[in-house]
Amino acid sequence: MKKHNYSAGPCILPQEVFQQSAQAILDFNNSGLSLLEISHRSKDFVAVMDEARALVLELLGLEGKGYQALFLAGGASLEFLMVPYNLMKIDGKAAYLDTGTWANSAIKEAKHFGETMIVGSSKSENYNHIPKDYSIPADASYFHCTSNNTIFGTQMKSFPKTNTPLVCDMSSDIFSRVIDFSQFDLIYAGAQKNMGPAGTTLVVVKEEILGKTGRSIPSMLDYQQHVAKESMYNTPPVFPIYTSLLT
Ligand SMILES: Cc1ncc(COP(=O)(O)O)c(C=O)c1O
Numbered sequence: 001m002k003k004h005n006y007s008a009g010p011c012i013l014p015q016e017v018f019q020q021s022a023q024a025i026l027d028f029n030n031s032g033l034s035l036l037e038i039s040h041r042s043k044d045f046v047a048v049m050d051e052a053r054a055l056v057l058e059l060l061g062l063e064g065k066g067y068q069a070l071f072l073a074g075g076a077s078l079e080f081l082m083v084p085y086n087l088m089k090i091d092g093k094a095a096y097l098d099t100g101t102w103a104n105s106a107i108k109e110a111k112h113f114g115e116t117m118i119v120g121s122s123k124s125e126n127y128n129h130i131p132k133d134y135s136i137p138a139d140a141s142y143f144h145c146t147s148n149n150t151i152f153g154t155q156m157k158s159f160p161k162t163n164t165p166l167v168c169d170m171s172s173d174i175f176s177r178v179i180d181f182s183q184f185d186l187i188y189a190g191a192q193k194n195m196g197p198a199g200t201t202l203v204v205v206k207e208e209i210l211g212k213t214g215r216s217i218p219s220m221l222d223y224q225q226h227v228a229k230e231s232m233y234n235t236p237p238v239f240p241i242y243t244s245l246l247t
Contacts, residue, residue, distance in 0.1 A: 008150075010192040017196075017246040024242060035242055040235050048238075049231055052245040056202060060181040070203040070223070070231045071241045076102075076171045076190035079201060080109040083167055083186065086223050088113045088141045090214045095119045095140040095164065099156075100127040100149035102169060110144070119143070127152040136162045141213070142185070148173035150193070159183055165209050174202065185209045196244035199237040 004012060021035075028035040029044050038045055049071070056069035072078070083106070088094045092114055096107045098121035110116040120134030127149065136143045142165040148155045150172040159166060165185035174189040181187065185206045192198035203223065210224050219225045219233065226233050 010198060011194055013196065013243070013247060017243060020246050021239070021243045025239075035238055038238075040232065040238055045238060046232075048242050048245055049236065052241055053231060055245065056204060059175060060187075060204065062181055062204065065182055065206075066208055067204055067206050068227045070205070070226045071191075071200045071236060071244070072203055072226060072231070073200060073237050075198070076169060076188055076201055077105065079169070079188040079203065080106040081112065082203075082221050082223065083142070083144065083188070084110040084113040084116075085215070085217055085221050086210060086213065087165065087167070087186070088213060090114075092141045092213070093117055093137070093139065095136050095143045097121075097131060097134070097143070097145040098123055099130055099146050099154060100152040102150060102171070103144075103146045106144055106146070106169060122154075127154065130154050130156050134160075136160060136164050138164070140164050142167050142209075144169070165206075191240050191244050195247050196240045199240035200244065202244070 024035040026034060028038050031038060031044060052071060053069040057063045057067055084094060088110065094110050094114065095117045096110065097103060098107065098118045107116055107118065117137065117140065119136055120131030122129050122131050143160065143162060144167045145156060145159065146169045155173060166183060167186045168184050170187050170189045172193045174194050176194060186209065187204040189202045190198065191200045191202060195202065205223055207227065
């Protein structure tokens with residue numbers, strides 16, 4: 001009997017994905033080696049990474065539009081700080097929409113880097129709706145929102161039209177609906193809700209917004225480094241990436 005998990009945490013994955021990924025643990029592509037012991041620099045695994053990154057852009061309709069897809073580690077929670085590290089200008093500010101628990105976690109990390117403006121909030125009504133009628137200051141380095149508020153159950157149906165770079169945490173609704181993804185400059189999502197097991201985070205970023213903060217960024221936290229190394233700056237989490245590709 002197929003059971004469902006209504007608790008916090010990971011999603012249900014298709015049985016055929018489990019079968020194929022389980023087989024890859026035993027013997028990956030008839031190589032005589034497990035996916036877990038083959039080199040991540042091998043032809044077979046590089047092909048997995050390349051296909052996974054390309055498929056993300058294809059599924060989101062972002063091919064050839066200046067975006068890069070990365071599979072990083074550290075969960076969506078690490079993106080809460082990588083976003084301001086990479087996008088908030090020195091002495092700059094960033095605008096956030098406060099729609100619940102995860103938005104708050106993102107706001108908390110941004111405060112380490114500079115002025116963090118909450119331009120709209122539904123906190124006083126226990127986050128029972130998405131705030132409307134807010135404006136985004138023109139001097140904000142970026143605007144951050146959470147497309148689906150996993151705990152409060154609210155979802156953004158539309159996104160502000162703005163010239164400010166638009167950043168969205170899509171951890172719990174990525175690939176669940178068709179929208180115009182080209183309105184976003186950076187999207188991130190932990191794999192475990194909609195794609196695969198925990199351990200990798202999808203980041204889709206428009207390259208032209210990077211490298212503009214004036215701040216020096218440690219390599220592992222620098223999106224430009226990860227782009228330059230085709231998402232293989234260090235040893236990637238091969239199993240969650242392969243499983244996400246199959247899904
Ligand atoms: C919308 C949203 N953002 C961020 C997170 C945190 O993700 P992670 O556990 O990958 O850091 C979650 C986890 O449930 C989430 O639902």
